[in-house]
Amino acid sequence: xxxxxxxxxxxxxxxxxxxxxxxxxxxxxxxxxxxxxxxxxxxxxxxxxxxxxxxxxxxxxxxxxxxxxxxxxxxxxxxxxxxxxxxxxxxxxxxxxxxxxxxxxxxxxxxxxxxxxxxxxxxxxxxxxxxxxxxxxxxxxxxxxxxxxxxxxxxxxxxxxxxxxxxxxxxxxxxxxxxxxxxxxxxxxxxxxxxxxxxxxxxxxxxxxxxxxxxxxxxxxxxxxxxxxxxxxxxxxxxxxxxxxxxxxxxxxxxxxxxxxxxxxxxxxxxxxxxxxxxxxxxxxxxxxxxxxxxxxxxxxxxxxxxxxxxxxxxxxxxxx
Numbered sequence: 001x002x003x004x005x006x007x008x009x010x011x012x013x014x015x016x017x018x019x020x021x022x023x024x025x026x027x028x029x030x031x032x033x034x035x036x037x038x039x040x041x042x043x044x045x046x047x048x049x050x051x052x053x054x055x056x057x058x059x060x061x062x063x064x065x066x067x068x069x070x071x072x073x074x075x076x077x078x079x080x081x082x083x084x085x086x087x088x089x090x091x092x093x094x095x096x097x098x099x100x101x102x103x104x105x106x107x108x109x110x111x112x113x114x115x116x117x118x119x120x121x122x123x124x125x126x127x128x129x130x131x132x133x134x135x136x137x138x139x140x141x142x143x144x145x146x147x148x149x150x151x152x153x154x155x156x157x158x159x160x161x162x163x164x165x166x167x168x169x170x171x172x173x174x175x176x177x178x179x180x181x182x183x184x185x186x187x188x189x190x191x192x193x194x195x196x197x198x199x200x201x202x203x204x205x206x207x208x209x210x211x212x213x214x215x216x217x218x219x220x221x222x223x224x225x226x227x228x229x230x231x232x233x234x235x236x237x238x239x240x241x242x243x244x245x246x247x248x249x250x251x252x253x254x255x256x257x258x259x260x261x262x263x264x265x266x267x268x269x270x271x272x273x274x275x276x277x278x279x280x281x282x283x284x285x286x287x288x289x290x291x292x293x294x295x296x297x298x299x300x301x302x303x304x305x306x307x308x309x310x311x312x313x314x315x316x317x318x319x320x321x
Contacts, residue, residue, distance in 0.1 A: 022261050022264040024056050024058075024084065024261075025058060025085045027085050028058055028060070028085065029056070029061070029085050030060075030061050030062075031045045031048075031049050031062050031063070031089055031251070032063050032065055032073045032080075032088045032089070033045050033062055033063065033065070033073060033088075034066065034070025034071065034088075034093070035064065035066050035070060035073075035182070035183035035184065036066045036182055036186055037064055037185055038183075038185030038188070038205065039155065039185045039202070039205045040184060040202035040249070040285065041070070041091050041202075041204075041249055042064060043285065044089065044118055044204060044249050045062045047278060047281050048118060048251065048273075051268075051275065052265075052272065055268050067156070067182050068098075068156065069097070069155065069156035069157065070091050070098070070155075071093075071106075074095065074112075075105045077112070078111035078254060079254070080254050081254070082113075082255070083257075084261050084265065086253070086254065087115070087252070088252050089249055089250070090252045091247070092304060092308075093155065093158065093159045095301055096305045096308045097158055097160065097312070098158050099305060100305070100309040100313075101312060102158075107255075108301070108305055109298075109301065109302065109305065110255055111254070112254065112255050113254065113255055113256075113257040113258075114250065114252050114297035114301060115250070115253060115265050116251050116265070116269040117249075117250045117289065117290050117292055117296065117297045118251060118269070118273070118290050119285075119287025119288060120246050120287065121202055121226070121286040121288070122221045122226055122245075122246055123160065123200040123202055123221040123245055123247060124201060124203050124220050124232070124286075125139075125198065125199075125200050125218040125220070125221070125235070126198065126201055126209075127197060127198045127218060128192050128193070128197070128214070128215060129214065129216060130194050131194075131216070134216050135218060135238070136218060136235065136239060136240070137238070137239065140172045140174060143175070144173075144174055147174065147175045148175045148176070148177060149176075149177065150177065150198065151196045151198070152165045152177065152198045152199055153181055153190060153196035154180050154181065154199065155181060155184050155187060156181065156183070157180045159180070160202070160247045161200045161201055162178060162317075163311070163312075163315075163317060164200035165178060167311075167315070168240075168243075170315060171240050184205035185205070187199060188205060188209055188215070192209060200245065202247045203220065203247075204249075204285035207228065207229075207284060207285050219238050220232050220234055220235070220286075221234070222234065222244060222246055223244055226286040228283055248304070250297050253265075263294055
């Protein structure tokens with residue numbers, strides 16, 4: 001995690017003297033997560049939520065509203081009170097992918113007030129210990145030998161994991177079975193149990209299972225290896241140049257939240273992200289590039305929305321495929 005990014009973000013917020021006067025919520029705060037407990041979004045929300053609770057002296061609770069690739073939770077937050085008591089861990093699925101796949105009850109940009117980037121992670125191509133192919137080369141060979149028979153789990157149709165699979169099938173020239181779940185938590189349980197064979201899951205959710213030996217990391221999906229998995233090759237190193245599929249997480253509020261309140265909250269999120277124990281937890285999960293201003297988060301979300309619109313169109317991806 002780049003400490004100078006956090007330092008710059010904190011300095012930028014502290015430079016505005018009116019932020020301290022902006023009143024934080026005095027009632028309990030809920031961070032709404034669009035996936036089941038145990039997934040990457042849930043893990044990071046709880047790490048940040050605990051620190052904000054300590055700073056704000058109010059209960060900060062994580063509430064899971066799983067389903068529809070995170071869009072159920074996003075729709076809920078878009079219509080929630082804008083007083084800071086309802087926040088949301090925005091995710092690539094709900095704010096960059098699904099808006100390009102189907103009509104939703106919210107506008108991914110207009111209906112949310114960005115607060116702060118929490119982190120960007122690679123996905124990990126993983127499998128259970130019982131699976132026969134444990135390298136990308138062997139997996140491609142298996143898929144070619146058994147077309148349409150090898151199963152890949154994801155956090156839902158149209159999810160980041162699903163699109164990583166679609167990208168893999170296009171580049172490898174293979175067909176596999178996509179098995180959508182309501183989040184990484186239940187999918188990982190089945191992967192470890194052998195009910196589903198492979199997954200391009202988030203590094204945040206997959207890492208604990210890789211570390212304890214229940215899952216095998218085959219490859220990672222950013223251009224360079226994450227510090228937390230130095231011995232796991234990238235997809236590019238494994239014969240797929242240019243293969244890059246990340247997952248990202250950012251704290252947002254409802255669109256009508258005042259920018260001043262968002263900037264005040266941004267100050268404390270940046271402080272949390274600069275804490276050594278938080279840095280350690282995020283780095284262990286492969287989460288990088290967090291922190292910075294509300295404007296940085298807004299621009300990042302816009303770029304991602306545009307990027308995935310192009311990918312989805314070119315690959316002709318359908319939400320329920």
